[in-house]
Amino acid sequence: MRLLVIEDDPALLRTLAASLREENYAVDTAADGADGLLKAQQNTYDAILLDVMLPKLDGWGVLAALRPANRTPVLMLTALDAVPARIKGLDAGADDYLTKPFDIDELLARLRALIRRAAGQTSTRIAIGELSIDTAARRATVAGEEIVLTAREYALLEYLALHRGEVVTRAALYEHLFDEADDSLSNLLDVHVSNLRKKLGRDLIATRRGHGYCIE
């Protein structure tokens, strides 16, 4: 899952990005509204964390420029806790609203919920035959037996499972699993896929040659 964090306070941006990366999100950062908007429009994110008070272009401005064309879930982070400000945020197209100071675990849970909802899922558990994925604990089990996965393998599996039945292109996988700091080579993706197949069975992930991958 790839996130964009738009926050002008460098210390907060640093700690937020570190927290998210430790949860195996691919994280891009922007320190002002204009830069954030540019990145949001150029790349495809699974969710955007948006501060309200930003230099150059404030959070409302970013949201106004994004909506309605861009449907990426937006979680607003702000110190403005007055009810009118929250209502304004939600009405402007934000999907959720969290006031500072927030609990990092709550932020992570809300992010998971946003991403889940955007993918049409209602539960933290995704079951595919014998395979069961717990998106909150980020664990995969086959017939009750835990499968040890690396962070990248898990991210790949979760993304494909969340988009079950769809053919996910390689480009989309690169977009969603790697942030702009990563310079992974394209065959790295093939390595992760083949590792997953080794651990979960050959038939789980089908290859659509020339298109991408798919979990039926």
Add this chain to the structure above:
Amino acid sequence: MSVVFHSLRWRVQLWHGAILLLAVLAFCLTAYRLAWASQLRHIDKSIAQNEWTMFHGLMVACRPEGVDKGSVPPEAIVERLRAGTLAVPATVAARFGGNEPGYLYFAIYDRDGRRLLHSENLPADSALPQPEQDTGELYRLVGSRRETMHGGPGGLIVVSGRDITAERESLHRFAWSLGALGLAVWSFGLLGGWWLAGRAIKPIATISRTATRIAAGNLSERIDVQGTDSELDQLGRVLNDTFDRLHETLEQQKRFTADASHELRTPITILLSETQRILKRERTPAEYEEAIRTCHDTAARMRRLVEALLLLARQEASGAAPRESCDLAAILRETIAQLAPLAKERGIDVRAELSPTRCDGDPASLAILASNLVANAIQHHSTGGHVEVSCATAAHSVAFSVRDDGPGIPAEDLPHIFRRFYRVDKARAGASGHTGLGLAIAKAIVDNHGGSISVSSPVGHGTRFTVTLPTAPTGSAPAPRG
């Protein structure tokens, strides 16, 4: 209900109604009395006329046969009356008789009160002359009759009267119509008064409603002023001015609270997020060190912010600064010395042109003021720049200025730079290390000293802050410049 009657409109209406009622009553009563008096005069005149006709008839009857001219002495008439040989002629007698409405009657008495002659219909309760008493003239109303009694020729006393039922009835009708008219005028007046009072009070009610809405929280609304210079417009303008100031103060307060909470919440968020993140699992010593450094920097930032907030609160709460004579040049020199490390670090050359300048003020506050302005100039400058500090004495004031040859302040920001938490570069405290309160504190200090602070920043010519502080008018003469 009592509340209703306390309303201005009702009170005006009550007074108006009472006064109008008195006026209408006075008018009706006067009209009635005048009409009645005129009616009575008319009746009395007709009675006198009939009496004369009656006497004339007696006189004619008294004349000897064949004489139809010349007067008859009253004694002769009295004599004949006493003798009972005189009667009014039939033509005249026809006038006095019957009991139809408007009937006439008469009676003639002699000096001793003996009735000599009377009409047949003389009422039993008609006036009787009192013997041995000067009766003079008498006009009276008996029942539905008007009666007069007075001395006649030859010592006779004549009582004559008339039934005035018809006149009374007509007067009665007149009274009723007068009453109805009065009532109509009164009602009309009441309605008009109610309308007028309502019209006069309506603007007040509008003002009151608007003021209530404003008081309830709709602070952007204003009372509609008509543009005339009526008392109500003046009231509206005064209230609007008050609301403007109230609104401005509240908005400032709200903005300040929002800004302050934002500025305080961000570092708290950093502390919480960073500690929460780092405690989630085992870390290497390097990671711990980095996290602790982040927390330390954040805490230091909070300390700066809290200190600035306290300083600002103290300045705003303290009112006029305690005054003592101090040398502005010495304060500025000390400030520059304290900020020298910062200037060196940023590669800024700070020059001072200071002559001893005595001023009255609080040295501690003035030092903060100078420090804020000089530090502001250093921080917003790029490496290699110059900052000039100078001070001078004028007739009734002293002034010092801090000038830099930096990029200047955009014109659209100039009016706001003394606002709390206003930042020209919009960068946050964490990025730049300053709180956004420095110039607000400077302004508060200058205000407390009764002085003024101004800023000019012509494009491309750097920025100059000038502070002017008044000197006590009775103070010592300005020190000579050296």
